[in-house]
Amino acid sequence: MNPVPLQGTGTVLLPEQIARALGGNNPGAPIELLSALIAAAVIGTIMLTMTAFAGPWAKRKITAAFTDRIAVNRVGPFGLFIIVADAVRLLSKELIIPEGADRPAFDLAPVVMAGSALLGFAVIPMGSLFGINLQLADPETGLAYVFAVASIATLGLTMGGYASNNKYSLLGGLRAVAQNIAYEIPLVVTAASVVLFTGTLQMSQIVAQQQETLITIGGIAIPSWYAFVNPFAFVLFLAANLAEVGRNPFDTPEAPTEIVAGYQTEYSSVYFVLFYLGEFIHIFLGGAIIATLFLGGPSGPASGSIGFVWFTVKIWAVFLFTQWARSALPRVRIDQLIEIGWKGMLVLSFANLVLTAIIVGVVL
Structure with missing residues (x-):
């Protein structure tokens, strides 16, 4: 498949590639709709597959390595079949609805939690894999869109906490609101410092402007990733992202030793699976945003054909960092x-923004 650049973007998006494969250069509206659905299913399947490995298996293995334990090793090679075993175990459990629960909110909360994260991947440039560009859309307001849909997860947590008719769940939901308001502002303000460098909210352009060489040291070219250009903003964003995804030391909405499990205390069966799924999809979405804003997105050696591989490595590196924080840092x-x-x-985020504005306006 040879991608033909779209006008104004320089690359062919995944739905366009599928549409041309199915209907030629002039596909009709039904073909375009079908192509968009197929493309969304492809991206969704990729992210759900990563989540399936991360939640039941990788999380346990990483935590065990940090705490000098063995973790799962009995079900299948390296314990990998625990993914299937956990899925069957959880989905076959009885769905228990607490007495006095607000059913519409109780039922919708897990869907909102998981769905909001999946929507965020619609505009993330994941790179290409053997000529196939894994990006659904590339609007000029891509970065604003990602933060907007990711913040919907707070609504899901609040709905779940309120609707459960449980004081611990309600406390967890209220904590989630307080935490997300407190840390989403620094997150967005720190991202704005990257926008000052790039002059755009378009995700593909943010990645494109990190492709040049920043400096060469001893024959090694250091790319102009914004993690190198502005490491202070990178560290700030990493810390704020820990709070956004609810990882130590900022896991107070769950806090098992204080409020049992917080917003998800009363959830079971498939509803619990959706909450659990949403939590890990949000971790990967946070990793995808970090990779796009600060780590050059899918760029890397031979990234033209296997950029998606480098992008995957970067978001798994962020996932590893969150699991290290979970094992090493005490809850505040x-x-x-x-x-x-x-x-x-x-x-600190506003100080970084002002400093970046001075650098961009005076130095650059």
């Missing part, structure tokens, strides 16, 4: 979490 109290967010992260 809710009052400490809010203080860190409003008095620390917010101030």
Whole structure:
């Protein structure tokens, strides 16, 4: 398949490639609709497959390595079949609805949680794999869209906490709201510092502007990834992202030793699976945003044909970092979490934004 550039973008998006394969250069509206659905199913399947490996298997293996344990090793080679075993076990359990639950909100919360993260991948440039460009859409407001749909997850957590008719669940939902408000502002403000460098919200352009060489040291070319250009913003974004995905030291909405399991205490069977799925999809979405904004997206050696491989390596590296934080960092109290967010992260993110604006306006 030889991609033909789309006008104004320089590359062919996945739905366009599928449409041309099915209907030639002038596919009709039904073919375009079918192609869009197929492309969305492809991206969704890729991310759900990664999540299936991350949740039941990789999380346990990584945590066991950090804590000097063995983890799953009995079901299949390397314990990989635990993925199937857990899926069958959880989906076959009885779906228990607590007495006094608000059914519409109780039923919708897990879907909102998982769906909001999947929607975010619609505009992420994942690179190409043997000539196939794995990106669904590339709007000029791509970065704003990602933050908008990712923030919908907070609504799902709040709905689940409120609708469960459980005081611990309600506390978890309220904590999720407080945490996301406190840390989403620093997250967006730090991302805005990248926008100052690029001058665009379009995800593909943000990646494209990180392809040049920043400096060459001893014959080794250092790419102009914004993690190297502005490492302070990169560290800030990593820390705020931990709070957004609910990983230590910012896992207060769940906090098992304090509020049992928070917003998901009353959920079981397929609803619990959706909450669990949504949690890990959001971790990968956070990794995808970090890779796009700071790590050059799918760029790497021979990235023209296997860019998706490098993109996958980067988001799994972010996942490994979140699991390290989960094993190594103690949970902060809710009052400490809010203080860190409003008095620390917010101030630092605005300071970074002002400094970046000065650099861009005066130096560059």
